[in-house]
Amino acid sequence: MTEHYKSGFIAIIGRPNVGKSTFMNRVIGQKIAIMSDKPQTTRNKIQGVLTDKDAQFIFIDTPGIHKPKHRLGDFMVQIAENTLNEVDAVLFMINAKEGYGKGDQYILELLNRVKRPVFLIINKIDLVHPDELLPLIEQYKDKHSFEEIIPISALEGNNVGHMLQVLKKHMPEGPQFYPEDQVTDHPERFIIGELIREKVLQLTKEEIPHSVAVIVENIQERENEKLLVQATIITERSTQKGILIGKQGSMLKNIGRKARADIEALLGSKVYLELWVKVQKDWRNKQSQLYQLGFRNDEY
Structure with a gap:
């Protein structure tokens, strides 16, 4: 282990179907989060653990945020809100193809109450022309003071390595919480x-x-x-x-x-x-x- 080892808990938040589970599986390299084209598939906080020689990232996949319609919905939103205030950084993930939507306003209101660095992750860039990215970045950057805005494709792996390097810079020094061969804390x-x-x-x-x-x-x-x-x-x-x-x-x-x-x-x-x-x-x-x-x- 290096002298200045870093470790941190990172929440992933976003509207349903922005690719959070695909991202988690890409980063961890194993299938630990379920993937479906239906929104609202992730119900519990799925933790994926990524360990390298000088850092450990513990990712928490919050349930897709939405205004709750029933008791299960209340429960899921409550988990997401609690999670955001317990972590070292927050990744707000959006779908490049869908752009800004009504549900994002609800999430941004939540994020404005969070005292943690928030990164805007524009996912699914493989589905849009590069020229479409700039207007999207312009649209979001005025809505919250993001630490950084990073376009990626979780499916193709584009720019994911760079994103992890940026995250590492913002993580606190800390212990290795999990053994290096453990990829999740779920039974x-x-x-x-x-x-x-x-x-x-x-x-x-x-x-x-x-x-x-x-x-x-x-x-x-x-x-x-x-x-x-x-x-x-x-x-x-x-x-x-x-x-x-x-x-x-x-x-x-x-x-x-x-x-x-x-x-x-x-x-x-x-x-x-x-x-x-x-x-x-x-x-x-x-x-x-x-x-x-x-x-x-x-x-x-």
């Missing part, structure tokens, strides 16, 4: 649940909205060295349960097949995945069920 059970939920969102498209959660009930080794993973997909209506199971179980099999490939890559082991679907009416508005499903905010 495997949580990430497995997220990988299954990702496949549900990808395969059902509009038919299953975000009224779905996954509980990983059991992970155990079997005699043939395969791991047995048993999980339950929770949804709000019996019609959704029908869609998730599909004709002769075809949808559930497909979800299981795709999720199993990612879980095997995560665990480095062959997996036998068993999935069930269960209806719990209106779970997003019931505090006790939210708690049971792991949506806890001890700072409330």
